[in-house]
Amino acid sequence: MNVLIAYASKHGATQGIAERIGSTLTAEGFPVTVRPVEEVDDVTHYDAVVLGSAAYALHWMHAATAFAKRHHRDLAERPVWLFASGPLGEDTVDKEGRDVRESSEPREFDKFADELNVRGDHVFFGKWDPESEPVGLMEKIMEHLPGNPRGSLPAGDFRDWDEVEAWAHGIAEELRAG
Numbered sequence: 001m002n003v004l005i006a007y008a009s010k011h012g013a014t015q016g017i018a019e020r021i022g023s024t025l026t027a028e029g030f031p032v033t034v035r036p037v038e039e040v041d042d043v044t045h046y047d048a049v050v051l052g053s054a055a056y057a058l059h060w061m062h063a064a065t066a067f068a069k070r071h072h073r074d075l076a077e078r079p080v081w082l083f084a085s086g087p088l089g090e091d092t093v094d095k096e097g098r099d100v101r102e103s104s105e106p107r108e109f110d111k112f113a114d115e116l117n118v119r120g121d122h123v124f125f126g127k128w129d130p131e132s133e134p135v136g137l138m139e140k141i142m143e144h145l146p147g148n149p150r151g152s153l154p155a156g157d158f159r160d161w162d163e164v165e166a167w168a169h170g171i172a173e174e175l176r177a178g
């Protein structure tokens, strides 16, 4: 059972999560391919797909959404898992008392839940380095805004590797169950 892990990442945090999901599924005995969405031309070689993206402004990156649209018909015929890397900081509950993973869900989760054969989705905490080179127009503009919003985001690596591995083990279990 061949598994594709396809991801969209601006600064590498989501790539790291995709790679850890990949190495966990490999250790579980599945043949795994981990690739940026832009490098995947065909999903029909794979029996299952895990698709993930960094979240920016409450959305998946455009490349991930474009991938899902481009391969819509083939994705709908196979089991799909979705993930996002996004929230920053140590707080797991927001000011309204909501689970931060829930309130950070990118809009695409709901959209693709209706359209694809989605077997599971998950939001992972992300990583942010305010010293990183701005990528894309939005970040370049932000650098010049008053108060430098890039610099005011919580800095650090908040990815929880145990959580990533546990989610990947869950996928392995479901794949084995068929």
Ligand SMILES: Cc1cc2nc3c(=O)[nH]c(=O)nc-3n(C[C@H](O)[C@H](O)[C@H](O)COP(=O)(O)O)c2cc1C
Pocket: 008, 009, 010, 011, 012, 013, 014, 015, 054, 055, 056, 057, 058, 059, 085, 086, 087, 088, 104, 125, 126, 127, 128, 139, 142, 150, 153
């Ligand atoms: C300008 C900007 C906007 C962001 N917007 C969101 C957001 O709406 N929701 C969220 O959960 N995280 C948001 N984040 C945090 C990123 O998703 C997080 O840093 C992620 O791990 C980056 O992944 P990448 O390194 O793969 O690009 C934002 C970060 C930046 C710099």
